Amino acid sequence: MATPYARPSTDTLVPGPRFVRPREGRVLGGVCIGLGEHLGVPVRVVRIVVVVLTVLGGSGAVAYAFLWALAPAESAGMVGVPAARAYAGAVPPARPVTEETTARDRSAALLVLGAFVAAAGGLLALQRSGVDVHAGTLVPLVAIVGGALLAWSQLGEAQRTRWVAGSVGDRRMGVARVVAGLLLSVVGIVVLVTRGRSLAALWDAGLATLAVLAGAALVATPWIVRMWGDLRAEQVAAARATERADIAAHLHDSVLQTLALIQRRADNPTAVAQLARAQERELRSWLYDAPSGEGDSLGASLTAVAHDVEDDNGVPVDLVVTGDRPMNGSGTALVRAFREAVLNAVRHGSPPVTAYAEIGPSGVEVYVRDHGPGFSLDDVPPDRLGVRESILGRMDRAGGSARIRRLDQGTEVALTLAPSEGAPS
Amino acid sequence: MTPHAPLRVVLVDDHRMFRTGVRTELAEVAPVGGLDIVGEAADVEAAVAVIRRVEPDVVLLDVHLPGGAGRGGVDVITGCAGVEALNGEPVRFLALSVSDAADDVIAVIRAGARGYVTKSISAVDLLTATRRVADGDAVFSPRLAGFVLDAFGAAAGEVAEVDEELDRLSAREREVMRLIARGYQYKEVAKELFISVKTVETHVSSVLRKLQLSSRHELTAWAMGRRLI
Numbered sequence: 182m183a184t185p186y187a188r189p190s191t192d193t194l195v196p197g198p199r200f201v202r203p204r205e206g207r208v209l210g211g212v213c214i215g216l217g218e219h220l221g222v223p224v225r226v227v228r229i230v231v232v233v234l235t236v237l238g239g240s241g242a243v244a245y246a247f248l249w250a251l252a253p254a255e256s257a258g259m260v261g262v263p264a265a266r267a268y269a270g271a272v273p274p275a276r277p278v279t280e281e282t283t284a285r286d287r288s289a290a291l292l293v294l295g296a297f298v299a300a301a302g303g304l305l306a307l308q309r310s311g312v313d314v315h316a317g318t319l320v321p322l323v324a325i326v327g328g329a330l331l332a333w334s335q336l337g338e339a340q341r342t343r344w345v346a347g348s349v350g351d352r353r354m355g356v357a358r359v360v361a362g363l364l365l366s367v368v369g370i371v372v373l374v375t376r377g378r379s380l381a382a383l384w385d386a387g388l389a390t391l392a393v394l395a396g397a398a399l400v401a402t403p404w405i406v407r408m409w410g411d412l413r414a415e416q417v418a419a420a421r422a423t424e425r426a427d428i429a430a431h432l433h434d435s436v437l438q439t440l441a442l443i444q445r446r447a448d449n450p451t452a453v454a455q456l457a458r459a460q461e462r463e464l465r466s467w468l469y470d471a472p473s474g475e476g477d478s479l480g481a482s483l484t485a486v487a488h489d490v491e492d493d494n495g496v497p498v499d500l501v502v503t504g505d506r507p508m509n510g511s512g513t514a515l516v517r518a519f520r521e522a523v524l525n526a527v528r529h530g531s532p533p534v535t536a537y538a539e540i541g542p543s544g545v546e547v548y549v550r551d552h553g554p555g556f557s558l559d560d561v562p563p564d565r566l567g568v569r570e571s572i573l574g575r576m577d578r579a580g581g582s583a584r585i586r587r588l589d590q591g592t593e594v595a596l597t598l599a600p601s602e603g604a605p606s
Numbered sequence: 607m608t609p610h611a612p613l614r615v616v617l618v619d620d621h622r623m624f625r626t627g628v629r630t631e632l633a634e635v636a637p638v639g640g641l642d643i644v645g646e647a648a649d650v651e652a653a654v655a656v657i658r659r660v661e662p663d664v665v666l667l668d669v670h671l672p673g674g675a676g677r678g679g680v681d682v683i684t685g686c687a688g689v690e691a692l693n694g695e696p697v698r699f700l701a702l703s704v705s706d707a708a709d710d711v712i713a714v715i716r717a718g719a720r721g722y723v724t725k726s727i728s729a730v731d732l733l734t735a736t737r738r739v740a741d742g743d744a745v746f747s748p749r750l751a752g753f754v755l756d757a758f759g760a761a762a763g764e765v766a767e768v769d770e771e772l773d774r775l776s777a778r779e780r781e782v783m784r785l786i787a788r789g790y791q792y793k794e795v796a797k798e799l800f801i802s803v804k805t806v807e808t809h810v811s812s813v814l815r816k817l818q819l820s821s822r823h824e825l826t827a828w829a830m831g832r833r834l835i
Contacts, residue, residue: 468705497726501752501787535748535789539755548788588794 201255210249250327328365367394435463455495462488479512479545480505483538486520496527496534504540511598512545514579519547521571522594526551530591545581545598552591572596613740614691616645616660618653618682619668619702624725628666628702631729632736641733650674654685663691663740666732667719669703669710679703680717687718700739702727708753716818721745738792743807744814751786754813757822772820775813782809 200219202211213231217224234241367390439460446452480502487500506512519536526534530551538547568585572594576583581598615632619625625646632641645660647653650673657665665686667679674681679701689697699719703710711722720739723732724747735745746754758775775783778799785795792810796803 468707499748499789501748503752503756503787533789537748537752537784537788539784539787550789589797590794593788 200252202249202252203255210245211254212245212248212252215252215255216248324369325366328362328367328369431467435467436460451495455492458495458497459492462491477508478505479508479516479540480538482508482512482516483519483536483547486516487523487536490520490523490527494524494527496532498523498527498534498536500536500538502538502540506540506545511579511581514575515545515547515581515596515598518572518575518579518583518596519549521568521575522549522596525568525594526553526592529553542600544600545596547596548593549596550588550591550593554591611693612639612642613664613736614642614644614660614662615736616647616653616657616662616665617643618647618656618665618671618679620648620671621668622648624668628732632733635729635733641736648672650678650681650685653682657682657686657697658689661689661691662697663693663695664736665697665699666702666736667699667714669701669705669714677713679714679719683714683717683719695742698739698742700735700745702732708757711750711753712757712817715750715814718818720814721747722750723747724749738807742811744810746783746786746810746813748787748789751783754817755780755783755787758816758820759822772816773822775816779809779813779816782806783813786810 200215202215203218204211206214208228213227214224216222217227220227231241231245234244439456443453443456446456483502484500487498490496491498508516519538523534523536526549530553532552534549534551536547536549539545572585573583576596576598579598581596583597584595586593586595617625617628619628625648629643629646632643644662645656647656648671650671652673653665653667653671665682667682669679671678671682674685679699683699686697691697699714701711701714701719701722702725703714703722704725705711715722720742721735721744723735723745727735727747738745754775758773781799782795785798790798792806793803796806799806
């Protein structure tokens with residue numbers, strides 16, 4: 182596809198580049214470039230034809246104006262139509278809707294243009310056959326139709342999306358165009374109604390105008406409602422596609438990788454259990470928005486420590502946290518002591534290792550419990566500083582306390598901080 | 607409760623592999639004639655049909671199930687309202703789930719489940735929990751106890767003035783919940799608080815009742831998350 186524009190017929194779905202007015206390289210409104218690309222004709226030829234037609238009777242200028250009103254300007258997302266098609270292949274559910282909408286927009290535009298030309302031709306034929314058609318009737322009619330075209334043609338798919346999601350400037354521009362088109366139509370209607378009457382009859386004309394406007398609104402309402410509905414449906418579909426892609430990406434990055442690892446290490450039950458446990462935790466936090474262990478709160482820090490120890494040692498640590506509060510100096514000491522306690526439980530005790538942290542206005546209490554043979558502080562030789570220093574001493578210095586209890590089965594370390602801790606005094 | 611009759615259990619889970627695993631594990635740890643898996647189901651409709659037909663003592667119920675009104679285990683419990691086991695006791699439900707999200711837990715408990723354990727529970731603990739539920743007691747995992755403490759504001763120090771108050775825990779119930787959250791077994795809780803295991807069970811059942819009936823904002827919000835109210 183080196184020259185996609187040269188052979189438009191190869192793609193059966195879209196029979197050529199969409200007729201848009203490119204932003205770059207335009208002389209006036211970008212109509213000639215767009216038309217050239219659309220028809221597969223060199224721009225220069227198009228320009229010469231338009232200029233010649235303009236000089237000979239002015240039809241070139243009229244055609245230029247119509248095409249300018251009809252063709253939407255190229256938006257950033259549309260630059261490079263081939264890229265958009267490649268994207269269409271990669272994500273089937275989202276794209277066909279857009280293509281369909283675009284095609285419908287364009288066919289409707291052609292239909293209106295055709296009707297307009299047919300009407301003009303019909304009028305000419307009537308005039309030829311002797312029926313008196315006032316030129317004064319024709320001009321307002323042209324204004325009405327032109328205004329409607331101007332407003333309507335700007336409601337392309339890209340524009341609609343931009344209105345809702347785009348910047349304020351874009352939206353203002355689009356609204357301005359529609360308003361201008363509507364004004365043109367209204368002026369045309371007023372001129373049509375008041376033509377050849379006195380100013381006194383303007384009241385009637387006003388009423389008639391109102392009636393016409395009301396009728397137009399009545400006719401347009403279902404269409405606007407449907408358009409809005411279409412837009413909402415498109416947005417929902419796009420959101421769903423994004424979500425699905427997000428889930429797929431996440432599963433690929435985490436679960437599939439872990440499953441591959443598990444298969445390779447199938448002969449090592451400890452490693453497999455460790456991998457499965459880590460993956461479960463990660464997936465759980467992603468699905469249920471559980472504390473991820475990241476953040477500045479005390480609960481999150483404790484969770485992070487429990488996860489770390491679990492990963493390093495392959496022993497599950499079940500931590501339950503109630504309440505939470507921001508981190509501070511004594512909190513840091515508590516978290517370090519907690520790490521030491523959990524490490525001890527994992528290394529010297531036996532599973533299950535459970536931990537409970539209660540963070541409330543009456544202080545912080547953290548319990549770490551294992552189900553091993555248990556130990557008492559008196560059995561620990563005085564030269565072993567692990568428990569004494571990193572748990573008891575550390576909690577003392579932080580203004581809290583630590584207590585080690587031997588249970589019937591296992592050991593429980595209790596760490597407490599007084600309530601005043603944490604409130605800056 | 608006659609201790610001689612085997613416990614009749616129905617297993618409801620949409621993963622066949624998991625059902626097989628639980629069946630095998632329970633068969634390994636349960637004494638011969640102690641526990642009988644009398645039925646299995648993979649979705650809400652099948653579960654309601656099986657439970658109504660075999661009238662088991664206990665249903666091990668997955669929280670997330672296809673079918674029904676889309677509420678999973680909650681639909682099974684409501685669909686089996688009034689069904690009695692062979693001994694005339696109501697059929698008891700023990701929720702068994704991979705999810706420990708608060709709204710799942712609270713929803714299934716409020717629908718009438720007697721307990722909630724995660725699927726990583728050991729076979730021995732699962733057997734104990736099943737027996738306990740069959741006896742009409744409640745089963746609280748440490749995590750569920752943590753939820754309860756959070757939901758009733760007990761962690762923040764709120765304590766009921768009278769035991770009957772539904773929106774807060776009594777001081778004793780709070781103590782029991784805290785010990786369960788710390789990983790204590792019921793008998794360890796009993797020893798710690800110098801009360802009997804039966805009293806511990808009474809407290810836990812009382813907390814379960816509060817959990818099911820309380821109109822505390824946190825609980826109703828969680829239950830509404832599962833369209834339960």
